[in-house]
Amino acid sequence: MNAETLRRLNLAGFIITLLTVIVALIWAFPLYWGVITSLKPEDEVVRPYIELWPDTLTFSHYYFALTQTDIGRWYLNSIVTALSITVLTVLSSLFCGYALSQLNFPFRNALWWLILASFMVPTQTLIVNHFELIARLGLVNTWAGIVLPQLIHPVIIIVYKQFFDGVPKDFREAAVMDNASEWRILTRIYIPMNWGVTAALSIVTFIWSWNAFLWPFLAVTRTEMMTITVGITQVNDAFGIYYARELTAAVLAGLPVAVAYLIFQRRVTEAITLSAGIKG
Structure with missing residues (x-):
């Protein structure tokens, strides 16, 4: 590789890096703006010009959100519901994926095609049916x-089925020869060989559940039963909306999943890649 080619590669790498940094800054600016706004007095927030840093730094809005609202209860509701959805979804999907992959039972193919066809039905179209059923x-x-x-x-379910399909048949055949039950085969062979997938799917399911807004907004009308994503819409008073308080509540609502993403970034990326591969 000659010097001219190296220079072209270096230039191309520099341009790509520069574009990546610009896109990252554009993406991160609304997050920065939300955090900075939550630290401004309200009179600075409503000024007609942009200030990238507050003249007066204040934590009064965080004090208000933590002491004058039901944010503690909203956090509890979100933790309970998100954890419940994560555990029940991952467990049921694991069992269903194993059955579709390894067991023979009537109408297995029909059930598999029904699951695949469910991608054609937007979740929003089921909202009315879900609400009527839950109300009844x-x-x-x-x-x-x-x-x-x-x-x-x-x-x-599809991700689990694909990974269970990829487990070598020799493991199952050896377990069957030892008279192992299906439960033992699942818990001693298939689950341990897919712990990484389970961890990734659990993390991303928790984040999805925590960030959900539409259904919790429709299913709850009492303030004390709201999740954090719905409850932050209630951070106002008789004098109207305070933008700094609203953004403070939004920052507090997104903080747990932001921390979870930073800690489990590799697993989250893996789960998103798996999901995108299936949908693609």
């Missing part, structure tokens, strides 16, 4: 009413 069961304004309609994630 008396589950409005309950944790169960928030959790149950959000347990449908066909992509997780």
Whole structure:
């Protein structure tokens, strides 16, 4: 490789890096703006010009959100519902994926095609049916009413099935020869060989559940039963909306998933890649 080619590659690498940095800054600016605005007094927020740094730094809006709202209860609701959705979704998808991959039972292919076809049905089209069912069961304004309609994630079943299909048949045949039960085969062979997938799917499912807004907004009308994503819309008072308070609540709502993403970034990226590969 001659010097001219190296110079061209270096120039191309510099341009790509520069574009990446510019795109990253554009993406991150709204996050920066939200955090900075939450640290400004309200009179600075409503000024007609842009200030990238507050003249007066204040934490009064965080004090207000933490002491004058039900944010503690909203956090509890979000933690309970998000964890419940994550555990139930991952477990049910794991069992379903294993059955579709390894067991022979009537209408297995029909069930598999039904799961694949579910991608053609937008979740929003089921909202009315879900609400009517939950209302008839008396589950409005309950944790169960928030959790149950959000347990449908066909992509997780498909990911599990594909990974179980990829496990060498020799392991199953050896276990069958030792008279191992299906439960033992699943828990001793298939699950341990796919712990990474389970961890990645659990993390991304929790983040999806925590960030959900539409269904929790419809299923809950009582303030004390709201999740954090819905509850932050209530951070106002009789004098109207305070933008700094609203953004403070939004920052507090997004903080747990931001921390979770930073800690488990590799697993989240892996799960998104798996999901994108299935949908593609």
